[in-house]
Amino acid sequence: MVSKRIIPCLDIKEGRVVKGTNFVNLVDAGSPVELAQRYSDKGADELVFLDITASAEKRKTLIKLVAEVAKAIRIPFTVGGGISEISDIEALLKAGADKVSLNSSIVKNPALITSAAKRFGSQAVVAAIDIKLINGVYKVFVKGGREETELEGFEWCRRAAELGAGEILLTSMDKDGTKSGFDLPFLTKLRTLVSIPIIASGGAGKMEDFLDAFAQANVDACLAASLFHFGIIEINDLKKYLKENNVKVRI
Numbered sequence: 477m478v479s480k481r482i483i484p485c486l487d488i489k490e491g492r493v494v495k496g497t498n499f500v501n502l503v504d505a506g507s508p509v510e511l512a513q514r515y516s517d518k519g520a521d522e523l524v525f526l527d528i529t530a531s532a533e534k535r536k537t538l539i540k541l542v543a544e545v546a547k548a549i550r551i552p553f554t555v556g557g558g559i560s561e562i563s564d565i566e567a568l569l570k571a572g573a574d575k576v577s578l579n580s581s582i583v584k585n586p587a588l589i590t591s592a593a594k595r596f597g598s599q600a601v602v603a604a605i606d607i608k609l610i611n612g613v614y615k616v617f618v619k620g621g622r623e624e625t626e627l628e629g630f631e632w633c634r635r636a637a638e639l640g641a642g643e644i645l646l647t648s649m650d651k652d653g654t655k656s657g658f659d660l661p662f663l664t665k666l667r668t669l670v671s672i673p674i675i676a677s678g679g680a681g682k683m684e685d686f687l688d689a690f691a692q693a694n695v696d697a698c699l700a701a702s703l704f705h706f707g708i709i710e711i712n713d714l715k716k717y718l719k720e721n722n723v724k725v726r727i
Contacts, residue, residue, distance in 0.1 A: 479726045480690050480718070481521035481697035482711055483675060484704045486511060488527045488557070491541060493705065509544050511705065516549035519711045521726060523549060524645070524699060526577065526604075527557025539571050546572020554645075556604055560585075565592055569600065577645055579604040580618035583625055583632075586639055593640030601643075602675075603636035605629065607662065608649040614662060621649050629662065630669060637670040644670065645699065648678035653702065655681025663693035675699050683709060683717045690723045 486493045486508050493508050512523055525545060527538060542555050555568050556577025565576045582589050582603060592601045606617045607629040614629030633644055646666065648659035658676045666674060673696035676689045680700040689695050703709045715725045 477724050478696070479521070479724050480695075481675075482519075482686070482714060482725070483522045483524055483697050483699040484511070484515045484520050484711070485524040485526065485677065485699050485701045486545075487701060488525060488538065488541070491538065508541060509548050512545045512553075513548040515704065515711065516551050519715060519727070520551055520704075521697070522552040522554065524554045524556070524577065525573075526555075539567060542568060542573060543571040554602055556602070561588070562591060562595060565596060565600075569596065575600045575602050575642075577602045577604040578641075579606065582636065582639075583616065583618050583627065586635065589636060589639040589641050593642070598640050598642035598672075601641050602645050603633070603641035603643070604645040604647070605633055605636065606647045606649055607659075617649060621652075630666065633666055634669050637672050641672060643673045643675060643696075645675040645677060651679030652677075654679055655703075657681060657685040658689045658693070658695075658698070660688060660693050663689065663695055667694050673697065683714055686714060687718060687721050687723065690718065691721075 488508055493511055515523055546553055552574040554575040554577050555573040556579060559565060559576055559578055560581040568576055589601060606621050607614045608617055616625045616627035616629055616632050617623060618625055651659050656679055658679045663676055675697040676695040677699040680686060680703055686698045689698050715727050718725050
């Protein structure tokens with residue numbers, strides 16, 4: 477059985493790590509290079525770096541910062557934000573990223589998933605999907621959660637997998653920053669619809685929330701930000717807890 481993964485997320489705005497609630501009310505959480513190095517040293521399995529305002533501001537991800545982070549760590553590294561074409565992906569992978577996270581651009585141009593997977597391999601392509609419950613329907617949002625689309629959450633996840641994405645990074649906007657637990661109903665149903673790895677994001681507040689996501693929804697990885705940034709939970713302690721509760725993790 478493949479080990480379950482714990483992934484800290486660095487949401488980047490203006491070169492700093494930030495964290496908010498429901499995608500708003502952002503507060504500074506530190507230096508991306510320093511935090512990345514700390515997580516690499518303290519047992520994180522991977523790292524996600526999201527330039528959260530790049531798409532809304534119509535600019536490219538900060539390549540120089542990506543290269544600095546890549547030099548500071550020894551774990552796989554996913555980068556997202558402002559990626560709209562193959563040349564963007566190539567530049568980020570050359571700068572040291574192992575994978576790219578595609579969100580707004582693949583809603584606008586779904587074929588980018590397929591072309592990226594063919595060029596770089598599916599394992600390098602993560603479909604990042606932000607969902608929010610609107611009038612009883614899970615709707616997909618883009619541009620850092622600022623813009624609602626016509627897409628339905630389950631259908632878009634299924635289509636992204638069919639188009640060649642290697643993983644789905646599923647963020648519940650309703651749960652983001654609330655520390656009330658991951659969106660287990662959505663994740664549990666999603667597990668029955670796609671065979672590719674699922675990364676759960678949005679809502680982690682305590683160790684039990686990670687256990688529930690792994691044990692009940694059978695996700696492949698859990699992502700969190702403020703819990704780790706502010707030292708509420710240490711990754712090594714979390715992994716020991718998960719192992720004690722029969723979740724296979726790398727320690």
